Amino acid sequence: xxxxxxxxxxxxxxxxxxxxxxxxxxxxxxxxxxxxxxxxxxxxxxxxxxxxxxxxxxxxxxxxxxxxxxxxxxxxxxxxxxxx
Numbered sequence: 001x002x003x004x005x006x007x008x009x010x011x012x013x014x015x016x017x018x019x020x021x022x023x024x025x026x027x028x029x030x031x032x033x034x035x036x037x038x039x040x041x042x043x044x045x046x047x048x049x050x051x052x053x054x055x056x057x058x059x060x061x062x063x064x065x066x067x068x069x070x071x072x073x074x075x076x077x078x079x080x081x082x083x084x
Contacts, residue, residue, distance in 0.1 A: 005039030011047055018051060026056035027083065028076035033059040035075065036066040 012034045016027045030050060037043055046058035063072045 002039040004041050008034050008038050008043060011043070015047060015050055019054075022054070024054040026050045026054060026059070028079035029056035029059040029063065029072075031079050032072045032075040033063040033066075036063045036072070 012030055015030045019025065019027050019030075030047070033043055033046065042062060043059070046062050049058045050056050060072060060076075063075075
């Protein structure tokens with residue numbers, strides 16, 4: 001029951017809805033970063049970059065730093081296969 005984890009999931013849903021509505025990418029990176037850093041309070045600035053500019057680079061970098069590049073690549077591919 002971490003409040004921060006619930007907040008992270010709510011932000012993820014919001015970001016993905018916005019990305020879909022705007023026809024932009026970044027969903028896979030948002031999912032990967034959220035899964036890697038759920039409840040740690042480390043995603044706010046990177047989420048804001050995606051929200052404001054459509055740039056998911058910071059989210060991808062945070063995820064890679066937390067779990068490694070191979071895990072992030074697999075997660076993004078899986079996301080794209082399931083959702084894309």
